[in-house]
Amino acid sequence: MNHNLIKTVDYLRIRIGWRLDLASKSGAAIPLLPDLDYEESTFFTHFLAQSGLNELELLFLLLALAPHLQPGFFDAIIREHLPDGGDFPEFGGVRGSNHRGLLPTGETALFVLAGNDLEKRLALYDLFSPDHFFARERILSLEDVKTGEPRLSGRLILDPDYVELFTTGRVSAPALSMNFPAQRIRTDMEWTDLVLPVPTFTQIRDIEHWIQHYDTLRTDWKMGQRLKPGYRVLFYGPPGTGKTLTATLLGKYTNRDVYRVDLSLVVSKYIGETEKNLANLFDKAHAKNWILFFDEADALFGKRTETRDAHDRYANQEVAFLLQKIEEFDGLVILASNLKSNIDPAFARRFQAMIHFPLPNAAERLLLWQKCLPPSARLAPELPMEQLAGRYELSGAAILNIIQFCALRALSRKTDVLATADVVEGIRLEFQKEGKLV
Template sequence: MTDLTKTFEYLHQLLAWRLSLLVNPANSSLNRPTPPLYEAAADAPFAQFLVQTQPNEEELVYLSMALVPHLQPSFFDELIGEYAPNRGELPEFGGVRGTNHRGLLPTGETVLFVLAGTSLTQRQRLLPLFSSDHPFAYHKMLTLGEVPVGEPRLSGRLILDPEYVELFTTGHVSTPALSPGFPAQHLRTELAWSDLVLPPGTLAQIRDLENWVHHNETLRGEWGLGARLKPGYRALFYGPPGTGKTMTASLLGKHTSRDVFRIDLSLVVSKYIGETEKNLGGLFDKAQSKNWILFFDEADALFSKRTDTRDAHDRYANQEVAFLLQKIEEFDGLVILASNLKSNLDPAFARRFQAMIHFPMPTAAERLALWQKTLPPNVPLAADVALETLAARYELSGAAILNIVQFVALRALARQAQLLTLEDVMDGIRLEYQKEGKLL
């Protein structure tokens, strides 16, 4: 891409100029290269970013130096070999070797050397570039790697967030996949709001969540409530299994153009002290400023009531809950917790929810609507299948009705029949009742 080509050419000229001064101070008369001009274009994602964010020269160099090893692994080694072949390890230059990467990786010391040379005054002036308050670090975009205790912090290598590497080099960012490092699964749905069958009161509260997603920035900015309101929005979905909590979260994402991630608590909760907090911290850090919706399904496993402190296990469990409270309150997006029973959750969480939305078992009328929406439209029912009777007589959740319809449809396909029979429907209902320990 032309934006990266001219960026790396400028960086090459700047490093060559600085190394020339190091090798021979008489070269001080050489003109320092100036940054290129950028214009936003569809095929130039790096230029688009620069035009939008308007970094200064120091920030441009810092960012470019973190990016270049991902495309030109030998960039720094070739420069040193060309302009300072007899200077040994060049401690002024900084840099480290990676485990797998064979080229030199730049560090904070490398950035200072390129921008300030050996000038102590100029180096001190540039230190805020690496502060945790700088936008690069604050938004987890560009940071310094950890260093052993006692070693200078700026000897940490430059770490550019992989999502920005992908954005700058390909023009798009892939959806994160479920993994131990990212314990969340992307939720998608092909359904629409019209497929959701819920009581009017529940639907109204869901519309309120949708309103927050659409208008939060205006509320905090133009309407001036940003200083008074905490960031983000927290909602509790509670009710029996199969009543539409996950489907609602997916639809919220679909109709607000937000990615929804369901947190896999089996990958979050750890028996090792401190690991649960580490996993949660990494998840929230990655989600920050992404406009994601985080959906904690079966949240009781992690958000349950804190216990009296009787031993070390209780103390660490309570610390996990306290840490989670903190991360949820700091998160700037929508967090949804789903639970079968509202009473299972710690009261400290309840006070922090802006919305607590009940998903009850469907009424007879709602069950009839679910049967009608779920049955395949092109396959007829046997004459003795009365949906009104089924809906009135058998208390089933939406998920259970879906399971029954799938069961009946597969039975019909196995018989090569184009008819859904009452016998199969009753067998499906019987199986769902058995799952719940009920008799038909």
């Protein structure tokens, strides 16, 4: 039970009532913030202890949270303390399109925290600054308003992740959609499952070092002003050679979530929507230290052609905006392509590293056959693994597909032996996908 959250919301109710009474009467004593027991183990108490919010910042946060807890929170207080009703513009607030209750605005926050005292109100404008903790960490923001209307008439918007954290103690991964064109990718595999040439592995370790030591380099070694934000790397090579798995393992071993951006959802037919959705994605990725992975990146970052119509112009604008966000992103961005030559040289110059993922050689293929073969299965004795590795040029993903195909057939026959005929058929099917003959 989140007793401290309940106590602080009750205090907010009393504080708003006090402010409303003060506006119509005089001489009321300011209510005191109750003591909060930080020994209670909830994300809310952890957040308060770590962030060091003062009382006004706490109230500001609670104002944005209250409608998520009780839809009629503000309406009930107003009815109790202003029973005669009437218009009260000082309180601010707007009605939503679906939500029936009053939603707080920046004006609501200023009234509750400072009343009509202009000096105190001006002192609180820092709460809405982009440099404030709330804005920097994407916790609280003000909704944009129509041109000509006061900025503080915009709604207070509490990031949905924090609403979920304060109320349930967890955060659900955002779902892939037109509004959020990315999906989290994970793996149960380990670095030891990845088979790559030594030069490729060495460059991958360099990325790990950047993730682990970038903050030290930027701050303690005072190189922040000289370094461009973030790290951009291109993975290139044939399909199935480990590009996606490597990106996922980098996240797994550096405790960062990896989100694969769906390029088919990036370009929207609605002008302006692409920019808004991408800005939201990169802002969230920055706040949460995500790794962003763009698979088949040449679909967007390939060599540009001349502009023929309005659609081409908008597409080029959206690509330019995406490139700008990638350059501004203070984190790791990985782009993957089958061919390095597919990437426009103007984009290629912006990468800190370009890492080649070649098809495995015979020794590497042998290792892949050995790693992919289930411990409870075995190849038919007339089909030595060395022969398979030396004869057939296959990627790691193709070898895994073949073993899965053969293992399922073996299970259907209630045996643990992968038959020669099944292995040959599996290889033929993999070559067929690539338009090759066995």
